[in-house]
Amino acid sequence: MALYHFNLDGLKKAVSSGNLTMVDFWASWCGPCRMVAPTIEKLANQYEGKAIVGKVNTDEEPALAQALGIMNIPTVIFFKDGKEIDRKVGVMPPEAYAAVLEANL
Amino acid sequence: MKYDVIVIGGGPAGLSAAVQARVRNKSVLVVSSPTADLPVWKAERIDNYLGLPGLSGAELMERFEAHAQELGVERRTGRALNAMPMDGGFFVAVDSDVVEGNALVLASGVSQGPALPGELEHLGAGVSYCATCDGMLYRNKDVVVVGKSTHAPEEANYLHGLGCRVTYVSAKAPEGLDPAIPVVQAKRLSILGEGKVSGVEADGNTIPCDGVFLLRSAVAPTQLLPGLELDGPYIRVDRNMATNLPGVFAAGDCTGLPLQISKAVGEGLVAGLRAAEYLDHQ
Numbered sequence: 001m002a003l004y005h006f007n008l009d010g011l012k013k014a015v016s017s018g019n020l021t022m023v024d025f026w027a028s029w030c031g032p033c034r035m036v037a038p039t040i041e042k043l044a045n046q047y048e049g050k051a052i053v054g055k056v057n058t059d060e061e062p063a064l065a066q067a068l069g070i071m072n073i074p075t076v077i078f079f080k081d082g083k084e085i086d087r088k089v090g091v092m093p094p095e096a097y098a099a100v101l102e103a104n105l
Numbered sequence: 106m107k108y109d110v111i112v113i114g115g116g117p118a119g120l121s122a123a124v125q126a127r128v129r130n131k132s133v134l135v136v137s138s139p140t141a142d143l144p145v146w147k148a149e150r151i152d153n154y155l156g157l158p159g160l161s162g163a164e165l166m167e168r169f170e171a172h173a174q175e176l177g178v179e180r181r182t183g184r185a186l187n188a189m190p191m192d193g194g195f196f197v198a199v200d201s202d203v204v205e206g207n208a209l210v211l212a213s214g215v216s217q218g219p220a221l222p223g224e225l226e227h228l229g230a231g232v233s234y235c236a237t238c239d240g241m242l243y244r245n246k247d248v249v250v251v252g253k254s255t256h257a258p259e260e261a262n263y264l265h266g267l268g269c270r271v272t273y274v275s276a277k278a279p280e281g282l283d284p285a286i287p288v289v290q291a292k293r294l295s296i297l298g299e300g301k302v303s304g305v306e307a308d309g310n311t312i313p314c315d316g317v318f319l320l321r322s323a324v325a326p327t328q329l330l331p332g333l334e335l336d337g338p339y340i341r342v343d344r345n346m347a348t349n350l351p352g353v354f355a356a357g358d359c360t361g362l363p364l365q366i367s368k369a370v371g372e373g374l375v376a377g378l379r380a381a382e383y384l385d386h387q
Contacts, residue, residue: 031198089229
């Protein structure tokens with residue numbers, strides 16, 4: 001299974017590796033987050049070896065969510081070369097996430 | 106459980122669609138705000154509904170609901186926040202839950218009104234439609250709850266309980282709000298802030314805040330379902346009440362004028378039948 005569950009250290013490592021990284025910020029009480037979850041899982045499998053795909057539970061990592069200025073969930077942030085390159089707020093169709101990954105492989 | 110048809114909206118159009126789909130033996134879930142939030146509920150007397158003149162909106166709705174219930178239509182009280190196509194069907198997020206269906210009927214009315222000045226610019230930057238989802242992100246921060254539904258005071262209480270510093274703004278005095286939450290009565294609202302939300306202007310007075318929770322009885326259709334085509338402020342449909350998205354139908358006030366019960370019931374019938382046919386051809 002290629003889907004990571006990040007805490008602060010894990011996410012730091014992934015981002016600082018410079019690899020293309022996609023992170024879904026979610027919480028269990030959020031219906032829209034649960035709706036996006038299967039899409040994130042699919043993309044994690046589809047892009048295994050090409051991009052790092054993971055999730056952050058904002059309930060368990062509130063400081064991390066705050067540091068990244070997350071104001072709504074779900075929010076999906078893309079990193080490359082150690083920097084944020086894009087973010088998608090709210091529920092998006094799978095293609096919207098895949099397009100960012102494709103454009104930055 | 107995966108339903109055949111999920112109807113979003115429990116007014117005349119939604120219940121009519123639900124009844125028709127049930128008559129075609131489809132399993133149906135209606136997702137709706139409390140009936141008391143519906144505009145029709147507040148109508149004192151309705152004289153142009155054929156054959157049943159003189160009933161109040163509440164009396165008519167009680168009959169519609171009893172009919173739907175008798176036929177086995179299931180109900181879920183809550184707000185549909187998002188819908189998305191998935192594996193030939195649809196996921197619909199209802200507050201903190203997710204329901205699944207194979208076809209959708211949108212019958213959410215027009216009670217959500219136009220977007221506030223500054224609302225769309227601040228999506229993802231301090232504007233939220235879901236207290237349950239985003240409340241934790243505003244712990245120990247100042248938030249404004251704009252209450253436009255009967256559920257809003259309850260959600261404001263929830264945010265207060267999480268540790269958000271809540272100010273409640275609405276046109277009328279709210280019922281059931283925690284007395285510890287300050288209330289501002291105002292009608293003209295706009296959302297302020299360069300980039301992120303910095304405050305809400307309420308009838309000329311600025312209330313500083315980090316986040317605004319806009320709690321209406323229904324989410325605007327294009328927020329609900331990205332890619333849905335509109336015709337002006339209304340959902341674009343054809344004579345089959347089909348939208349531009351396969352498997353998605355719409356009926357009632359959300360498709361346009363006249364905003365009348367007979368029209369909503371008629372459109373709901375078409376949408377319910379066509380949704381059932383759509384499923385039979387899958």
